[in-house]
Amino acid sequence: MGHGHGHGHGHVAAASASGRYVRGLAVALAVGAGFMVLEVVVGFATGSLALISDAAHMVTDVFGVGMALVAILLARRSGPTFSRTFGLYRAEVLAALANALLLFGVAGYVLVEAVGRISDPPEVPGLPVLLAAVAGLVANLVSFFVLRSGARESLNVRGAYLEVLADLVGSVGVLLSGLITLLTGWRYADPIIGVAIGLFVLPRTWTLARRALRILFQHAPHGVDVAAISAELAALPGVSDVHDLHVWTLTSGMEVASAHLTVRSAAEQPDVLAEAQNLLAERYAIEHATLQVEAPQSARRCQELTW
Template sequence: MGSGHGHGHGMGGVTPGEKPTRARIKRMLIGLVILSVFLVLELTVGLMINSLALIADAGHMLTDVVALLMGLAALTLAHRGSRRPERTFGWHRAEVLTAIANAMLLIGIAVYIFIEAIGRIGAAPDVPGVPLILVALAGLAANVVVLYLLRSGSKESIAMKGAYMEVLADAVSSVGVLVAGVLTLAFGWVYADVVVGVLISIWIVPRAIALARTALRILTQASPATVDVPALEADLRAIPGVENVHDLHVWTLTTGMDVVTVHLTTRADNQAVLRSAKSLLSSYGLEHATVQIDSPGEKEHCEETVTW
């Protein structure tokens, strides 16, 4: 029997190129400072002028701040790795857990905003338009800067993706607050603030659900959406010398890190089959691969003992 491990990167000892870079962590830290300052500003002005739209947007910005805090913690843990030998995967799943927490927080904020907005129907307070416009413009500028800081890393890290999505949604919320301010100032429409509050709550929910679904797909170890497992199995069976393929498992450890394990049964040259399999898996974007080469007798034993 022969066995092989095809790795673009290791698992327990993750290579430096695979770890979140210090630059990515620095960008998140800068974004955290910017959003924290504007959170205090927006909440203070919102309470002073009794604006539901500003309070709602401040609540949304709070989720941005929390998302960045949790994302920073997750990325820092993943960057440092684990010194405990039993944590063979390090702390990469911390990113996924933060995404779940972010989604739950977003939904909670959306529900609160919606309930508060309904309570103001029929008794909308007189909200001045000028402060709304000025704070909305400042908040929008802050969001644009933070979006620029997070944009590149959002494709590589689910923690940064969660933070990026929330800041993007908050930028849209700031536009809504700006519109409310203009309507209030130009037409004196007192319900503009309430309507924007409701729209912000509706805007938040679908993005939170999408983020939660992505994270839950990883936690339940479903195959990556980008990998066609039946096609992969068929291609493995088509490798010259391969008689059977079994115990094929493909899952995602965290964003950008897909893993595969598989047993191949063959009477041919083990190393030739192994090289072909590693090349094929690499073409599917599966660099973290463990390939076990079995003889026909060993295959039968595995099929009797493995139940999933």
Template sequence: MAVSVVLIGGFFVVELIFGIIANSLALIADAGHMLTDVVALVMGLVALLLARHGQATDDRSFGWHRAEVFTAVANAVLLIGVAVFVLYEAIRRIGTDPEVPGLTLIVVALIGLAINVVVMLLLKADSKGSIAVRGAYMEVLADALGSVGVLVAGIVTMATGWGYADIVVAVLIALWVVPRAVRLALDALRILNQQAPSHIDVDVVRNELAAIPEVQDVHDLHVWSLTTGMDVATVHVSSDADNDVVLAAAKQVLHRHGLDHATIQVDSCRAGARCHDELTW
């Protein structure tokens, strides 16, 4: 990821300079998105290092794994901010006669596309297991498509002299980025809100636990994600059978749903006894 930071950071400076010189909103928009890539990569790298090497303590019992999630939220906010700025600037330029050198757009876009492809290949392996890296990968992917758009704008400008192609591409880049940034933010907020992961049906888990022959009741089942790929569960099961037998069966059920990090409490439920205390939350 460090190599990716250097590549994207270096090209951000180049693209911003040429965007200002050429008065190209598309290049400036793409450079702004490059900046979010740099920030995303740096924060993602820091988050991964903290998650992998930050030691859990009594005060911070889960270590720094949640750092990745906060990074994803920050990335999404930054992306939306850049998109709003580009849309505002595009509206402001309506009615003007933009003069943008097409050749400059083409050359810069080709270089940017090559760099984005290299960085995407570097990030692809880690993007499935980390929401922070996934956010960075998404931004680089969007930037690669942005480079394609800038390339098209350059070709159209050179072929027809229609300067508005630059503004149209800038708006398309912004509109393409916003929904993906919102989706990333919602995924991260879902984790921060400790909602059940979308890929786990809690009702199915509860029913399978209740179907264990020795289990009489299932209550206080909680399922959430610490970060991407780290799902956690806690549950109480009531039974009058041997605790070890019930515990082993419950572990198998949770394992089938990818819930290996689970705390299971078996409440004894002898005849005539109260199985468990009712909680108000």
């Protein structure tokens, strides 16, 4: 029986995708924290629901980006041990899920508060809201461009990116609310735009939460056809059966697989192992694969397992 644990051939060892964007997260954190205080103070001073909504998003933005950054640093510094064989990379996914829960809470608060104000909207001064919205818009644009590329690769960075995106849209909404209030005095603009901000963020938050839960429940990575992987492994020369195939994501950019490959003769084991590792690395970008190549008599033991 042969065992193989490989990272492919001609490939750089897989690493957390989030770890490549520490600097961008740090910039976004610093910029967000600087403008967070301004929006919170002006929002409560003016009583603007739209600005309070955007300020709340800014608070969760700073907290969320901070969690994402801490999770990356924690995973980087706490390598695998005998008690934590995969290190602490899942901390990144937990941070993304926490970000989603925060956004759900903020959106719910804004919607409830807006409904209560529709019947008797308070008078909100337009100019302070407008100035605060412009400041928030500038801050969010900086963070948006800093995190945009990392959001395509890392679920953790994407969580922070969605926080910033929600804030960016919120700042535009607050800007419109301030302009309408300043130019027309229409008091319904503030609660209506507050509701719009809350509704905008909900579907994006649900997508983030669903992706984080897929990883935590060890579902197959999004877009990976496990049935096709099984068929291609079974089609390799010398392979008679593929079983106990598992493919999951440890954290963004770190896909992992394990499988048992039954071969017809012991002489074929080294070749089968090398071909299977190359297939997973080159066709599916799965660099971290643990493969057990076994004779038919050894494979019978697997049939006795119930899970």
